[in-house]
Amino acid sequence: GAENGTSITVVGGTCADMYSDAEGRGRAMAVFMGVTTFGPTFGPIVSGFASPALGWRWSFWFGLILAGVTVIPMLLVPETFGDTILQQKARRLRKSTGDDKYRAPMDLVKTDISHILTVVLTRPIRMFYSEAIVFFSCLYLAFAYSCFYMFFQAFPLIYVRIYGFSMGQQGLTFLAVGVGATAAIAIYFFWDHMVRRAEAKKAKWIQQEEYRRLPLTCASGPFLILGCFWLGWTAREDVHWIVP
Numbered sequence: 001g002a003e004n005g006t007s008i009t010v011v012g013g014t015c016a017d018m019y020s021d022a023e024g025r026g027r028a029m030a031v032f033m034g035v036t037t038f039g040p041t042f043g044p045i046v047s048g049f050a051s052p053a054l055g056w057r058w059s060f061w062f063g064l065i066l067a068g069v070t071v072i073p074m075l076l077v078p079e080t081f082g083d084t085i086l087q088q089k090a091r092r093l094r095k096s097t098g099d100d101k102y103r104a105p106m107d108l109v110k111t112d113i114s115h116i117l118t119v120v121l122t123r124p125i126r127m128f129y130s131e132a133i134v135f136f137s138c139l140y141l142a143f144a145y146s147c148f149y150m151f152f153q154a155f156p157l158i159y160v161r162i163y164g165f166s167m168g169q170q171g172l173t174f175l176a177v178g179v180g181a182t183a184a185i186a187i188y189f190f191w192d193h194m195v196r197r198a199e200a201k202k203a204k205w206i207q208q209e210e211y212r213r214l215p216l217t218c219a220s221g222p223f224l225i226l227g228c229f230w231l232g233w234t235a236r237e238d239v240h241w242i243v244p
Contacts, residue, residue, distance in 0.1 A: 007036070016078035022212065023192060030188040034181040040152060041178040048171025068212060133210055139218065147224050151177070151231070158235045165241075173241075184220075191216055 011032050019025035047059035079085055086104040086161040093102040110119075127134045152174075159170035191213070205211050235244040 014080050030185055034185040037177055037181040041174045044171035044174045048168040052167060074190045162237055
């Protein structure tokens with residue numbers, strides 16, 4: 001959970017830095033959020049086949065190897081935050097010219113411990129309680145992720161105990177999550193096409209930035225409940241395993 005939250009926060013900020021237009025930023029985030037499900041999708045497959053054959057420790061060794069490989073390109077990723085880039089440029093100018101007048105906006109921001117404790121660290125809490133869109137978005141995402149990870153606990157119980165799958169076979173059932181994520185990305189790109197058409201017609205609902213993608217959430221929200229109900233209702237021996 002913690003590492004997932006961190007990655008979403010950091011990558012979201014990076015996308016905002018790299019894509020100034022809403023369309024490019026939205027597409028980048030859609031692809032990223034879809035790809036984040038591939039890790040949890042392939043994890044049970046790897047562990048399901050590796051653990052019986054090589055031992056349970058190899059489930060963690062594979063994760064460590066993958067993490068180690070991904071560190072290499074991460075070390076080559078350049079800074080994307082504009083204020084930090086300006087700060088670095090100002091620092092180079094001060095060093096090369098010996099003139100202390102070169103200052104970036106971030107150089108003027110307080111960085112003492114009291115400012116960090118009272119302003120920086122409390123900002124998310126203040127936004128959570130003072131901004132309705134932040135509050136309800138967090139509630140929605142918390143519920144969505146709860147449903148998502150609940151399936152990872154339910155699938156082994158259903159497919160091993162009810163349908164008699166092996167650990168490797170029940171790991172393969174998580175491919176459905178990857179298929180769903182890929183379909184979601186395609187749906188988002190189609191929605192982007194609808195947004196462009198609405199912009200061309202100067203539709204009233206498209207004028208407010210926060211409403212551009214809200215209809216997608218409103219339409220997809222009920223499917224979370226439908227998915228939970230579907231899984232609980234159909235997971236029994238007299239129903240084919242592919243239905244749940």
